[in-house]
Amino acid sequence: MVWQIRDLLISRGIPCFVKNEYAIGAMGDLSPFDCWPEVWLTDDEWMPKARQILEDWQNQQQGSAWYCRQCGEENGAGFELCWQCDSERPD
Ligand SMILES: [Zn+2]
Structure with missing residues (x-):
């Protein structure tokens, strides 16, 4: 999720990075949306x-x-490219 968002923002030309990638679980009972500031x-x-x-x-x-x-990865509907291998979305 975090990496998908990072890739999404970078693909739109917004410089960003993932912080505390190993701290998942330490944030308490926040919703996934609240966690995106990672x-x-x-x-x-x-x-x-x-x-x-x-x-x-x-x-x-x-x-x-x-x-x-290509790789069988599940991708969100909002993505045109596979986040894992960059293959194009099938028609
Ligand atoms: Zn793929």
Whole structure:
């Protein structure tokens, strides 16, 4: 999830990185959405754009997931490329 978001933001030209990737579970009973700040922007000025992208992305997640033909990975409906191997989404 965190890596998908990082890849999504980078693909839109927003510089960011994953922080505390090994600290999962230490955040208590937050919802998955509340945990996404584990993806950190390198500059706060990107925040409004990043929020918009993530909102769009979450809306797109309402669609159905798809499975990569190359590696079999499950990908969210909002992704055009497999997050694991970069293969294109099948039609
Ligand atoms: Zn794949």
